[in-house]
Amino acid sequence: xxxxxxxxxxxxxxxxTDSHFVHKIWQEEELSKMVDGGVxxxxxxxxxxxxxxxxxxxxxxxxxxxxxxxxxxxxxxxxAMEVLxxxxxxxxxxxxxxIKAFQHVVATGEVTPSGxxxxxxxxxxxxxxxxxxxxxxxP
Amino acid sequence: xxEEKDGCVKPAAGPIASPxxxxxxxxxxxxxxxxxxxxxxxxxxxxxAYVIGEGFKQVxxxxxxGKWIVLCxxxxxxxxx
Numbered sequence: 001x002x003x004x005x006x007x008x009x010x011x012x013x014x015x016x017t018d019s020h021f022v023h024k025i026w027q028e029e030e031l032s033k034m035v036d037g038g039v040x041x042x043x044x045x046x047x048x049x050x051x052x053x054x055x056x057x058x059x060x061x062x063x064x065x066x067x068x069x070x071x072x073x074x075x076x077x078x079x080a081m082e083v084l085x086x087x088x089x090x091x092x093x094x095x096x097x098x099i100k101a102f103q104h105v106v107a108t109g110e111v112t113p114s115g116x117x118x119x120x121x122x123x124x125x126x127x128x129x130x131x132x133x134x135x136x137x138x139p
Numbered sequence: 140x141x142e143e144k145d146g147c148v149k150p151a152a153g154p155i156a157s158p159x160x161x162x163x164x165x166x167x168x169x170x171x172x173x174x175x176x177x178x179x180x181x182x183x184x185x186x187x188a189y190v191i192g193e194g195f196k197q198v199x200x201x202x203x204x205g206k207w208i209v210l211c212x213x214x215x216x217x218x219x220x
Contacts, residue, residue: 005209008207009206009207010206010207010208010209011203011206011207011208011209012208012209012211013198013200013203013208013209013210013211014211014212014213015186015210015211015212015213016212016213016214016215016216017215018215018216019187020187020188020189020195021189022216022217023188023189023216024189024195025216026216026217027189027191030217037191038191039191040191041190042188042189042190042196042198043188043189043190044186044187044188044198045151045186045187045188045189046186046212047187048153050153050154050184051153051154051182051184051186052212053154053173054154054173054174054175054182054184055173055174055175055182055210055212056173056175057212059214062214064214064215065212065213065214066212066214067211067212067213067214068211068212069209069210069211069212070175070181070208070209070210070211071207071208071209072181072200072207072208072209072210073207074204074205074206074207075204076180076181076201076204077178077179077180077181078175078176078177078178078179078180078181079177079178080177081175081177086214086218090211095209099207099209102207103207
């Protein structure tokens with residue numbers, strides 16, 4: 001899975017309120033047994049939740065950062081965010097789809113309709129398209 | 140695999156005030172405001188990190204400027220999902 005992020009030239013960073021020391025042991029004791037060679041991205045520590053606070057994901061009652069993920073573009077602008085309560089895991093396929101869509105939008109100036117996948121029809125916004133989307137795209 | 144380094148002697152800076160921000164408002168937890176918004180610049184920070192094969196180091200988010208970044212928060216190591 002990480003190879004797909006590399007192919008899109010995306011840097012992945014993970015962050016929790018655990019210390020970097022705990023990250024090391026988690027890598028060694030568990031993650032390296034789930035993923036060959038361990039998880040390859042930097043594992044960041046947000047002790048005290050100050051960074052989670054800035055991103056709106058720090059849960060003070062529990063003292064942890066909840067499951068939030070942010071796509072940041074090369075101009076350092078946040079393009080997308082998704083925040084879940086802890087019980088439900090993420091969908092990396094949807095994350096990859098969104099990255100591909102944003103990369104396409106930045107490269108071409110086109111926009112991607114609902115559910116867009118690479119190769120699907122895109123739209124070029126402008127006065128000529130108003131009221132005519134139905135001619136080019138149907139859900 | 141090369142030997143991993145210990146570069147964690149100095150604590151990481153945490154949130155980095157953007158220009159024009161009063162430094163004090165960042166360091167007082169009761170007035171920290173959510174700054175992350177889509178379409179706006181990402182709040183910068185420096186954090187202690189563990190990188191497999193490299194060891195401990197400090198990572199500054201803005202050092203990845205110019206690349207696409209995915210930043211993932213999660214509740215805790217050794218949990219289940």
